[in-house]
Amino acid sequence: MIRIEGITAFVTVAESGSVSEAARRLRLSKSVVSERLAELERSLGGALLHRTTRKLTLTEDGTAFLQRSLRIIEEISIGVSEIAERRGTLSGPLRMSAPVTFGRMHLGPALYPFLALNPLIELVLDLDDRRVDVSSDGYDAIIRHGPINDSRLVVWKLCSSRRLLVASPDYLRRYGMPKVLADLDDHKAIFYTNRGVTDWRFQTPGGAVVVRAQQAIGMNNGDMMRDAALAGLGIALLPAFIVGPSVREGLLQIIDIDHQPEEEFIYMAHPEGRNASAKLRAVIDHLRITFGDPPYWDVTNKDKA
Template sequence: MDKLEGLRAFVKVVEHGSFSEAGRALRLSRSAVSKYIADLENDLGVQLLNRTTRHVSPTENGQAYFERVLGVLGDLDAADQAVADLQATPRGLLRVNAPMSFGTLQLGPAIADFMVRYPDLRIQLVLSDQQVDPVQDGLDVTLRIADLEASSLIARKIMPIDRAVCASPDYLAKHGMPRHPSDLREHNCLTYGYLSTGNQWKLSGKDGDHWIQPPWTLCVNNAEVLRDAAVGGRGVALLPVFIANAALHSGELQEVLSDYRAPPLTLYAIYPPTRHLALKVRLFIDFLVERFSAATR
């Protein structure tokens, strides 16, 4: 048995909870992965995995072995990567996931410039407003605008995302200008559907913090749709400034409640934990920090 390949197969089975998914990740057949695990168990004289028709999970011995094997493979990968990094030229495929609006408005131009800097890289960019699993989906970097929950993944802050309360001049002419956050309860509001705070808006000013449960007429998980609805006079929206900027500058939207501020969101780069971050991932994240931190100064 190739012990190293057996260890890699074992780790993938534990991570994916499935022989078939592990096989897909390793580009091996299910039977090949199963044989690797059987050979490992025979060699060690212990059962490493509990198997059911729907799921595979480590035994107590298997969990302890998994944690030690991760360290061993991490050291090997780090050694390989350290040698590869001496070449100082990132190559291969970089798989990136990002929110739809940020991807089209901000990340697209950045990706183009990054490709000029590192022409030997191939980049697969997947834009989606749905939450994805970076490990299950085989992603190198996932960009998220959110308040992150506890996770085993590593997150690096890229930049804050400021937000503003906006409405069209036509809407304000018909419904009046809100002067205080509590006035929003009398307005049609357009809300983002996937924020961790639900549909509550927090606005802070000199008189403290105000939590508003806006009476919404549109709830959607894409901020460009909210912006377009606000431009069309459908109501008041709490929008990321990078999405609202063009409409604010053109006069299609007007900022309201400017004495109050919503807490900024944060753009994070998320990647699986590793002892030695792949050069292509490190360079990409460093590039984003450099580019977007400069834009916020």
């Protein structure tokens, strides 16, 4: 008899690419995952995976069975969610990924009250600034900051996210206050490197304009970029959710130039073709209410002064 535990183990191994990673995601031992895989293959009468010392790949039968297995698991998940909704409860596992700084400063504090009200939800939240693949990395959803341009994802906007050009008062005293885009060419820049670019893009009536200032330092973390700006190393283009407190305290100053950075958002996304569970929809609704739009961390004109 085919057991759902075996199907779940097979799908998780196929998506993660290894028994070790599948065991971590399922919070089981490697031996249990391997045993469930072997039992499933015995029930089906054939191998689903090619096993070598370096990697696992799907057999022809495995490729065909994976598509059926995904639909089986999705239908079970939908069924569980529907029953939970009828009972007025939210329960079960939920795996999400979010950026490090946003997760620490805003997402965690927003989620803790929600989880306290819904103690049957088993949340696993991975904080990582790299661009994860929501499908192959096994996430139910990802939360990200940036432009929304991935057509493979179903996306819900949680709130807008303004980015601000900031520098320390000491830096601006030494190098002067930029007034127009062209002035930035002569300034030192603190660039975010996780997107693979070392430039800034601004909106103009004629389209996007790229500004390449002199790189002072490149970093892959927003907290450290803010700290580098506080140390007077250069100008940084950072979200208000990171630099808002420093601006309000007068430690960083907003640089108002003639054009605005390209529009970005805080958004949640999951793979196209999968239905959002009741608990995921509840998380989305809760975060939208908690963050607001414009969000509570935004910097007002009074704060800029």
